[in-house]
Amino acid sequence: MVNVGQYNTLKVAKEVDFGMYLDGGADEILLPKRYVPKDLKVDDEINVFIYHDNDGRLIATTDKPYAVVGEIAMLEVADVNPSGAFLKWGIMKDVFVPISLQEKRMKPGDRRLVRLFIDEQTGRVTASEKIDKYLSNYELTVAELDPVDLVVYQKTDIGYKVIINSKHMGLLHFNEVFRELEIGEKLKGFIKHIRPDNKIDVSPGTKGYTKVLGEEERVLGYLKDNSGYMPLNDKSSPEEIYAAFGMSKKTFKMTLGALYKKRLVTFTQTGTKLED
Helix, strand or coil, rough: CCCCCEEEEEEEEEEEEEEEEEECCCCCCEEHHHHCCCCCCCCCEEEEEECCCCEEEEEEECCCCCCCCCCCEEEEEEEEEEEEEECCCCCCCCCCEEHHHHHCCCCCCCCCEEEEECCCCCCEEEEEECHHEEEEEEECCCCCCEEEEEEEEECCEEEEEEEECCEEEEEEHHHHHCCCCCCCCCEEEEEEECCCCCCCEEECCCHHHHHHHHHHHHHHHHHCCCCCEECCCCCCCCCHHHHHCCCHHHHHHHHHHHHHHHHCCCEEECEECCCC
């Protein structure tokens, strides 16, 4: 059975002048010619995104939508009508959000945070701004130190509320980031702490020394590209470090410490030097 609004791996059933039909079980699904790879042939399998066209027919595409069913994303309003609005989806078709599922009336050019779901009556992919009902920390599907996908939801007095894996709500404290985040921005992160009441604190990037191993190559590359020297060390400000590497001061200090222990760098009063 084909999952609409998701990626599916399907077998090529037959070739026609205007594309290829894929085996969708009960139905054959057209992959228009513009999306057919040159070497694709009958009985081959291909990974495609499935959606309904304006006539209600299932269509396959190799284009990448901005979000799939179950995901939350910031999408731009392309057009509106008395029934709702159409959001740019990254494929040939826009996704519809009814007025009843809008927090306030949408206008062309607006950018809105929405969740995609399958409408039970039409079977089509639909968007909703009413995201809260899909989020719950009652039964968690994550544990401390798990890597997660984050979407910035709201700015508060102490940090940013973030949506975790399109399922839970968490908090990214201001001391974990060193730039202004935009609502709807997507980040990679990990679960830093889960409290007894299931409230979740998150951090950006990857956990502990796993992160440092990747950052070492970036710092070494920077030094090599700048004649073996950079005007940054563990005394530099968080803002200077973030501007250069996009990492927190804590991660930067861990990275420099690891490189120093390997005798790859030395420190000066004004920066860091690559060892010969």
